Amino acid sequence: MKLEAKWVALWVMTVGTFLVVLDSTAVTLALADIERDFGTDSGIEWVFTAYIVALGVTQLASGWISDSFGRKNAFIATLTVFTVGSGLCAMAPSLPVLVAFRVLQGLGGGLLIPVTTATIFETFGPYERGKAMGLWGIALTVAPAVGPLVGGAIVETVGWRWVFAVNVPIGGVGALFAWRIMTASRPGGHRSLDVIGLAVASVSTSALTIGLSEAESWGWLSLPTVASLAIGLGGVAWFVIRMLRRSHPLVNVALFANRTYALGVVTSALIMVTQMGRGLFIPLELSSTRGIADITVGFVLLPAGIGLGAFMPFGGRLTDRFGSRGPVTVGALLMGLGFALLSRLGPETDLWFIALALTIGGIGAGIGMMSPNIVAMTALRFDEVNQGAGLTSVARQIAVAVGVTGLVAVSAAVEDTPFESGDPVTQAAIDPFNAVFATCAFVMALVLVIAQWLPGPKWMRAMQDARSAEQP
Missing domain, CATH: 1.20.1250.20 (MFS general substrate transporter like domains)
Structure with missing residues (x-):
């Protein structure tokens, strides 16, 4: 990749990452308005929790996806899914539908960070990776800081739906730039996907995240909390043992x-x-x-x-x-x-x-x-x-x-x-x-x-x- 092109590609990846991280914080200030618009007094926390859980599910498979299809294709696909999910969230007619679209949004967003990290280490030489990671890191760290300001301004001026809608044009342009500028990486070989391991890991990490997130409201000793944490911890332990025994693990622990x-x-x-x-x-x-x-x-x-x-x-x-x-x-x-x-x-x-x-x-x-x-x-x-x-x-x-x-x-x-x-x-x-x-x-x-x-x-x-x- 030419010198100029790889730095432009870095900024494209930075913008994509910024959108994903910003969305996780900006939406928190929209929750009260969403709750009021949909006329509900329960379940609003799932707008946030469903997104976080979905992020974790796709991160588990990020290595396999990048190895199988190449990092450029993986980046474009994940940014596209995130952008489509954002547009659907903006049009959601009810809270359950919004939560479902947040899952889709998170499934796309979960790949962006690991795929971008790997792409930086492939694209940039060992002596300039720190500089590149530092520039990209702006997205990871500034987005949470400005998220409340951006979210608050959007909610107070044009309404909560625009917290999601604003991602659509930016994400679309970012995917187009990535297609034109990023260099296709060599796939790392088509190894088989450990479907059983992915399923168990997805369920266990989701159960662990939900159990920890809801423990205060459910009660630490309540049946839902204990069951969620038991499933989560047991599943994670089983997954780690399985990964250590496989020659081509889904996640190389x-x-x-x-x-x-x-x-x-x-x-x-x-x-x-x-x-x-x-x-x-x-x-x-x-x-x-x-x-x-x-x-x-x-x-x-x-x-x-x-x-x-x-x-x-x-x-x-x-x-x-x-x-x-x-x-x-x-x-x-x-x-x-x-x-x-x-x-x-x-x-x-x-x-x-x-x-x-x-x-x-x-x-x-x-x-x-x-x-x-x-x-x-x-x-x-x-x-x-x-x-x-x-x-x-x-x-x-x-x-x-x-x-x-x-x-x-x-x-x-x-x-x-x-x-x-x-x-x-x-x-x-x-x-x-x-x-x-x-x-x-x-x-x-x-x-x-x-x-x-x-x-x-x-x-x-x-x-x-x-x-x-x-x-x-």
């Missing part, structure tokens, strides 16, 4: 035997949990507890998104030169400081202080968030990249589901009495959020310790030379 890959995935997952926690609880605190308008909440979050996006390419270039130990250490310190400041909020705290704390954390995420993912993929051989990208996405999603559920449990444990909208804002109403952010600060301290075992510049140079020699 044996990659976790690679120490650097495993450390990178674990570090990336821990950082992602805290970022998702921030993205969930800050809007809740500002909007539901403090009564701040949705669009104002978006503006409070915006500086963090700008800082994150500005420093993400810088973090990628640092990783190319020095490995991930330094960038993750600096990033964890800044993210930990940001969460520590957020854990000290009170009823009278000014919005500028909250925005400052978020911006400090956003800059830290920009420097350190993509770095462990870069070294994890660099640690793999060229023929392991497809499998590694899919496994990383699945592991990260499971970690986020478990981690965010844990943060919700922390909040519930600290909450003294339920806060009702319109009640005076007291310290007791703020304390559950402070506890969540203190927990995130503790997780960042753990990341800071793990970072010292991540590879430094000597390892990075040696691995870049090795990968450069083996790349076709």
Whole structure:
């Protein structure tokens, strides 16, 4: 691929990823309007949950799909399915139909992240992958930050259906550009699809995600929760054993035997949990507890998104030169400081202080968030990249589901009495959020310790030379 074309292709993939990630956060501010339009008072959470579950199902098969059909074809197909699903969501006549179309949307969106990761590692040389991953990482991290602002603005001006409809022209143009610009990759060989393994993994990861998502409302010891978690954990254990025994597994879990890959995935997952926690609880605190308008909440979050996006390419270039130990250490310190400041909020705290704390954390995420993912993929051989990208996405999603559920449990444990909208804002109403952010600060301290075992510049140079020699 020509120099100019591959960078244009990167931006096409970045836009596609941005749409998928943005949709998962922007839609949260539309839920109240959707509930009101459809005249229902239950089941609205499935608009969000169904999408997340569907994302995980296709991520399991991403390696097989890319190997069988090539990454260009996989990218175009997944962006097309996501775009069609978005258009159908915008026209949904009822809540059950909307949930069904959200599943279709998620089935398309689930492939974009692992396919794009693998494509970057095939297209770009070992010495420029960090820069490319840093630019692409803007989509992964800025989209959740601006999602509330975009979603709030769309809902308040033209209505919730446009949260989905806006994806259609952008996704259509993106698929067309991908068809014209991206270079077709060589399929990795038509190995048979493990249908049984995929079915069991899909059911078990879906059950695990649903059980963790609904445990607070169902009750942790209720039959639906216990059954969902038992099916999920049992199915995942069976799936792992099956994958270890197969010569051509659907997901190569044996990659976790690679120490650097495993450390990178674990570090990336821990950082992602805290970022998702921030993205969930800050809007809740500002909007539901403090009564701040949705669009104002978006503006409070915006500086963090700008800082994150500005420093993400810088973090990628640092990783190319020095490995991930330094960038993750600096990033964890800044993210930990940001969460520590957020854990000290009170009823009278000014919005500028909250925005400052978020911006400090956003800059830290920009420097350190993509770095462990870069070294994890660099640690793999060229023929392991497809499998590694899919496994990383699945592991990260499971970690986020478990981690965010844990943060919700922390909040519930600290909450003294339920806060009702319109009640005076007291310290007791703020304390559950402070506890969540203190927990995130503790997780960042753990990341800071793990970072010292991540590879430094000597390892990075040696691995870049090795990968450069083996790349076709």
